[in-house]
Amino acid sequence: MASSNYPKGLAKREEILTAALAIVAERGYNRATIRELAEAAGLSKTGLLHHFGTKEELFAEILRRRDVVDEAQIERATSAGLDPKISDLPRLSSGVPGLVQLYTRFSAEATDPEHTAHDFFRERYERARERSRAVLEKFRAEGRLPASVDPEQAATALVALLDGLQIQWLYDSSIDMAAEVAFFLAQLGLDSPASE
Amino acid sequence: MASSNYPKGLAKREEILTAALAIVAERGYNRATIRELAEAAGLSKTGLLHHFGTKEELFAEILRRRDVVDEAQIERATSAGLDPKISDLPRLSSGVPGLVQLYTRFSAEATDPEHTAHDFFRERYERARERSRAVLEKFRAEGRLPASVDPEQAATALVALLDGLQIQWLYDSSIDMAAEVAFFLAQLGLDSPASE
DNA sequence: GTCTATACAAAGATAGAC
DNA sequence: GTCTATCTTTGTATAGAC
Numbered sequence: 256m257a258s259s260n261y262p263k264g265l266a267k268r269e270e271i272l273t274a275a276l277a278i279v280a281e282r283g284y285n286r287a288t289i290r291e292l293a294e295a296a297g298l299s300k301t302g303l304l305h306h307f308g309t310k311e312e313l314f315a316e317i318l319r320r321r322d323v324v325d326e327a328q329i330e331r332a333t334s335a336g337l338d339p340k341i342s343d344l345p346r347l348s349s350g351v352p353g354l355v356q357l358y359t360r361f362s363a364e365a366t367d368p369e370h371t372a373h374d375f376f377r378e379r380y381e382r383a384r385e386r387s388r389a390v391l392e393k394f395r396a397e398g399r400l401p402a403s404v405d406p407e408q409a410a411t412a413l414v415a416l417l418d419g420l421q422i423q424w425l426y427d428s429s430i431d432m433a434a435e436v437a438f439f440l441a442q443l444g445l446d447s448p449a450s451e
Numbered sequence: 452m453a454s455s456n457y458p459k460g461l462a463k464r465e466e467i468l469t470a471a472l473a474i475v476a477e478r479g480y481n482r483a484t485i486r487e488l489a490e491a492a493g494l495s496k497t498g499l500l501h502h503f504g505t506k507e508e509l510f511a512e513i514l515r516r517r518d519v520v521d522e523a524q525i526e527r528a529t530s531a532g533l534d535p536k537i538s539d540l541p542r543l544s545s546g547v548p549g550l551v552q553l554y555t556r557f558s559a560e561a562t563d564p565e566h567t568a569h570d571f572f573r574e575r576y577e578r579a580r581e582r583s584r585a586v587l588e589k590f591r592a593e594g595r596l597p598a599s600v601d602p603e604q605a606a607t608a609l610v611a612l613l614d615g616l617q618i619q620w621l622y623d624s625s626i627d628m629a630a631e632v633a634f635f636l637a638q639l640g641l642d643s644p645a646s647e
Numbered sequence: 648g649t650c651t652a653t654a655c656a657a658a659g660a661t662a663g664a665c
Numbered sequence: 666g667t668c669t670a671t672c673t674t675t676g677t678a679t680a681g682a683c
Contacts, residue, residue, distance in 0.1 A: 261648065288675065289675085289676065290676095299651055300676085301650075302650050310677095360560060366552055366555055366621040366622065367481050380619055380623065381623070405634070412612060412616075415616045416612050418619075420608075422558060423580075426562065427576065438605070443638055444638075460666075486657090486659095494667075497669080500661090501666065501667065
């Protein structure tokens with residue numbers, strides 16, 4: 256997907272992504288046109304398109320990175336002996352309103368089967384469900400989750416809940432996403448030990 | 452909002468909305484340009500824009516109608532002595548994939564505070580939460596819902612769940628929205644009598 | 648490989664004639 | 666109330682300079 260691995264190209268790609276993220280965060284998705292993004296990164300539109308073939312690819316790359324950062328954070332917490340604090344999920348990247356908006360709008364647009372990022376999101380949702388299911392299954396095996404709860408069904412609901420909460424939060428920032436996720440997990444009967 | 456109340460204008464508006472809905476349902480949101488919508492309704496682009504100032508207003512009107520139809524259906528069921536079958540919610544208009552896509556994409560776009568339909572959705576979400584809360588509260592008063600469940604918190608989660616499920620369903624139609632909602636309600640401890 | 652300038656198609660919106 | 670014509674802005678493709 257990347258057009259090159261040369262040092263200069265890589266550095267410029269970083270610069271573009273950073274600038275793009277800042278634009279999206281500050282002025283919103285609508286104002287994030289390739290002209291604006293190019294200008295912010297200090298090159299022409301076509302210069303930007305040399306590195307990222309299309310606008311969609313650029314945004315997909317931003318979200319891909321968000322996922323990498325989030326997963327690394329979860330990984331670190333897990334290997335440190337902590338339980339993955341699922342109720343913290345919405346706090347990970349969601350502190351950045353621009354990122355949440357980008358994710359929400361882009362995932363909605365890519366709903367179109369012919370959208371470039373359609374497969375990206377389809378697979379992403381599959382992975383999200385699968386990972387959530389694995390965690391819930393582990394909890395169930397440890398006796399922390401009632402056997403009556405179907406991990407697969409719960410995982411799908413959890414992923415849906417996160418998406419839906421982000422939308423509502425974009426319309427009303429008083430929505431407490433973390434509290435809602437905690438509520439959901441409590442309803443599942445998840446025994447959460449000393450969650451600070 | 453409407454440009455006129457003359458019989459001819461009203462009839463044309465109906466025709467436009469019906470045609471627009473068909474286009475969206477059949478060819479998706481992206482292909483639903485005002486040119487295409489105008490063509491389908493048998494007039495020019497500007498002819499269409501005379502009736503609906505902008506594309507956004509047209510779509511907002513379609514969704515407004517979806518809500519009216521859905522609410523009427525719920526109202527009818529309720530006054531017939533039936534409980535509002537919340538788990539049937541995703542089945543109401545959601546049988547029509549085009550409508551679900553329209554709703555999902557439009558609600559994501561209107562996330563931008565400067566979008567014409569922003570206030571429409573903000574208020575719509577408020578109403579949705581409020582109505583869900585009222586129903587859950589009623590159930591709790593009837594002893595069908597554990598007193599430990601906070602109706603407000605549960606209402607927000609329910610609305611979020613519905614939105615999130617629709618997104619996932621658009622990527623994978625094997626997602627069973629009704630089953631997921633039923634699962635959620637069961638986890639709340641809702642005592643659902645003879646749900647057929 | 649990296650980039651700029653030019654050119655173009657399609658979108659939504661507006662002005663003014665009929 | 667409806668249309669033609671025009672305007673602006675979007676994203677993208679092409680040609681070619683360094």
